[in-house]
Amino acid sequence: GDDVATAVWNIYQTQQYNQFGTERFAVLLKSGDYGELQIPLGYYTSVAGVGTSRDEVLVKSFYSNDGIGGEATCNFWRSVEGVTATTSSVAWATSQACPLRRTVVQGDLQLSETGYSSGGFMGDVIVNGQLDTGTQQQFLVRNTRLSSVQPMGGWNFVFVGVQGAPTSMVGKPYGLSVEATTPAIAEKPYLVEKNEEWWIVVPPILNNRVGPVDNPASGLEWISMDDVYVAKPGDSAAKITQGMQTKKGLLLTPGIYNLEGAIVVSKPGFVVLGIGFPTLVTTGSFSALVVAASNARVASILVEGGFASTSVPTAALVQWSGNGGVLSDIFTRMGSFKYRGCPLTRADVHVQIDGSGVIVDNTWFWHADHDDCGRKSDSAYSGNGLVVHGADVTIYGLKVEHMMKDLVWWAGTGGSTFFYQSELPYHDLAFGSQGFSGYYVDYSVQSHRATGLGVYIIGDLHMPTAYRAPAWAKMSNMLIWCITGSVRQFANLICTSPGTTKCLQGNQCLNDKACYLSRLPPAPSPPPSPTPSPSPSPSPSPGPATCTVGSNVHCQNSKANCKGQECCPDGSICPSAPNSWKGCPKPKDYDCTQGAALPLFERKNMSSEPVEPIVFVL
Numbered sequence: 001g002d003d004v005a006t007a008v009w010n011i012y013q014t015q016q017y018n019q020f021g022t023e024r025f026a027v028l029l030k031s032g033d034y035g036e037l038q039i040p041l042g043y044y045t046s047v048a049g050v051g052t053s054r055d056e057v058l059v060k061s062f063y064s065n066d067g068i069g070g071e072a073t074c075n076f077w078r079s080v081e082g083v084t085a086t087t088s089s090v091a092w093a094t095s096q097a098c099p100l101r102r103t104v105v106q107g108d109l110q111l112s113e114t115g116y117s118s119g120g121f122m123g124d125v126i127v128n129g130q131l132d133t134g135t136q137q138q139f140l141v142r143n144t145r146l147s148s149v150q151p152m153g154g155w156n157f158v159f160v161g162v163q164g165a166p167t168s169m170v171g172k173p174y175g176l177s178v179e180a181t182t183p184a185i186a187e188k189p190y191l192v193e194k195n196e197e198w199w200i201v202v203p204p205i206l207n208n209r210v211g212p213v214d215n216p217a218s219g220l221e222w223i224s225m226d227d228v229y230v231a232k233p234g235d236s237a238a239k240i241t242q243g244m245q246t247k248k249g250l251l252l253t254p255g256i257y258n259l260e261g262a263i264v265v266s267k268p269g270f271v272v273l274g275i276g277f278p279t280l281v282t283t284g285s286f287s288a289l290v291v292a293a294s295n296a297r298v299a300s301i302l303v304e305g306g307f308a309s310t311s312v313p314t315a316a317l318v319q320w321s322g323n324g325g326v327l328s329d330i331f332t333r334m335g336s337f338k339y340r341g342c343p344l345t346r347a348d349v350h351v352q353i354d355g356s357g358v359i360v361d362n363t364w365f366w367h368a369d370h371d372d373c374g375r376k377s378d379s380a381y382s383g384n385g386l387v388v389h390g391a392d393v394t395i396y397g398l399k400v401e402h403m404m405k406d407l408v409w410w411a412g413t414g415g416s417t418f419f420y421q422s423e424l425p426y427h428d429l430a431f432g433s434q435g436f437s438g439y440y441v442d443y444s445v446q447s448h449r450a451t452g453l454g455v456y457i458i459g460d461l462h463m464p465t466a467y468r469a470p471a472w473a474k475m476s477n478m479l480i481w482c483i484t485g486s487v488r489q490f491a492n493l494i495c496t497s498p499g500t501t502k503c504l505q506g507n508q509c510l511n512d513k514a515c516y517l518s519r520l521p522p523a524p525s526p527p528p529s530p531t532p533s534p535s536p537s538p539s540p541s542p543g544p545a546t547c548t549v550g551s552n553v554h555c556q557n558s559k560a561n562c563k564g565q566e567c568c569p570d571g572s573i574c575p576s577a578p579n580s581w582k583g584c585p586k587p588k589d590y591d592c593t594q595g596a597a598l599p600l601f602e603r604k605n606m607s608s609e610p611v612e613p614i615v616f617v618l
Contacts, residue, residue: 005036008037011027011042015044018042019074019372020337021339024044024277024278025276026046026254029049029050029083030051031057033058039061040064042078043076044276044277045078046276046300047080049081051193052194053217054215061085064091066114072095072116075095076095077098077277077331085106089108090110091110091112094117096119096331096399097302097364100121101122102124102125102190108130109132111134112134114135116137117137118136123144125141125144126144127147129147137156137421138156140160140362140396141157143209145162152175156421157452158177158419159176159177161210162178173518174516177451180210181208183394183416185206185361187203189271191251200271200273202220204219227249229251230253231250248269248271263290266292266293268296268322273297273300277301278300278301279301284563286314288303288317289318289319295322297328298325298328299329301330304337308344310379310380315349316351318330318350318351323356323357327359332366334367336377349384351363353387353390354389354390356412361396363398363399364401365386365401365403367401367404369425382402382404384403385403386407388408388415396418398417398420400420404425412445413448414446416448418452419452420439420453422455424461426457426459432462432463438455445469459485463489464492465490465495465500470496472525472526482514483513486513494517496520547593548576549564553575554575555574555575562574576592579591
């Protein structure tokens with residue numbers, strides 16, 4: 001009714017231009033026909049139908065219009081899922097971190113208005129009208145049913161497991177990548193209200209899928225809210241981790257969580273679900289989230305590096321060591337933001353995946369190229385956006401921007417990427433001369449597959465190469481694009497060995513702005529990995545001699561530091577934790593509280609007053 005329309009309009013008035021604000025909102029719509037309800041979305045707003053299917057929640061429309069500067073290139077952090085839009089046309093003018101999921105659009109779906117847009121992701125969607133990509137530079141469409149698609153004018157479009165996918169792209173044949181089936185995927189967990197009871201529903205991993213999920217879906221796991229720890233801003237990492245111990249899931253409600261340590265997932269099959277873009281902020285050199293369990297599910301979170309240092313190394317913002325599992329809608333950011341006092345911050349790695357068989361579905365790992373602190377973010381530090389050590393990791397919709405080392409460093413064998421978008425750090429003109437690239441598959445990797453890739457330059461940056469990968473990697477439809485300069489700022493498109501002696505150029509170049517390489521040419525298979533000879537187990541590395549409880553010390557066998565009641569990247573308890581504390585999945589590798597080390601540095605706790613979550617249940 002009118003109350004619902006007024007509520008969503010008031011949220012939009014607050015969030016329309018609130019790019020770096022602290023407010024977060026989740027609009028949860030129970031089953032029903034909401035008639036003429038039209039829902040505008042601004043920053044940090046998630047709209048979710050909480051019926052058992054997308055057909056149970058009907059609205060006239062949801063929409064995102066052109067934003068700052070009359071464009072959609074800064075329209076970030078908003079989402080829609082679980083609804084049916086009945087209008088003749090829906091405008092979804094968005095860029096990164098704006099997923100559209102489990103939704104029906106009965107009319108046309110416009111992915112832009114008149115301003116430029118830089119998306120994007122949609123999955124498990126049905127569009128009964130026409131899909132118009134409009135001004136979108138790039139987009140991933142996964143497991144969707146389309147009636148028709150307007151001719152596309154952007155640069156890189158990837159369709160995976162899509163019914164009705166286009167078959168050609170005029171003038172840019174390598175700008176379109178189509179995969180008939182999705183090798184392995186699980187849709188994102190979601191909330192359901194049924195008979196006045198609330199559940200987290202967890203879809204299963206399915207292989208070789210085509211089109212959206214059948215309705216009703218089968219194989220779902222239903223987790224009662226009695227088995228879920230519900231976290232609110234103001235909860236500490238220790239309190240959240242402790243609360244998870246007897247539960248099957250964690251629900252992160254809207255707001256900003258200033259963490260004094262890592263949230264640790266240690267139970268196999270555990271589910272973490274965020275609503276309303278809950279923002280986990282590190283205040284030290286530790287991770288925000290450590291997943292040490294197998295087959296975990298993590299969805300719909302924003303992680304911010306808030307450690308006020310540019311010289312002390314850090315653990316990855318998200319550290320995933322468990323085998324299997326799925327990450328859905330995982331977003332990170334680094335920079336200097338006014339709500340935290342404009343500190344200079346550091347994160348050496350945004351996301352690190354050490355486990356094997358992990359699936360990742362839609363990301364944006366962002367070092368801010370603009371902020372509300374006079375571009376102070378240019379002096380903050382992000383190392384790698386993504387580091388992969390695990391084998392057989394599959395990623396759909398990988399987006400990484402403005403890191404100061406290789407944006408992606410992939411060292412695990414058997415990996416696959418379906419869609420990649422990146423912007424190099426145009427504030428760091430030395431980036432190329434230091435040997436870094438936009439997408440680096442380690443030359444020791446035995447197999448790797450990737451399709452629909454884009455590496456972009458803005459400004460005066462010059463690069464020896466955009467991509468690095470061994471010659472036997474199966475990579476196709478690779479793009480380099482200089483948005484404001486000449487494509488000749490890339491000396492090469494890809495190099496298949498260290499240095500620049502074995503490199504390739506594009507085989508289709510357009511107006512001195514962009515070049516495509518349709519695929520790496522066939523190459524001999526890599527030599528088999530040598531079988532290592534047995535060797536005795538190494539002795540433990542010497543630990544610090546002595547320390548006081550709570551001292552800042554090195555984690556064993558890691559470059560990361562920890563302090564007291566924190567977990568190391570491998571899931572072990574920090575050496576300076578009190579012996580009574582058991583908040584990590586693994587025991588101490590070394591106990592310096594009984595031995596001899598000194599604190600290495602002091603961290604400043606950047607915690608501020610928590611922002612209370614605002615959740616509308618309509």
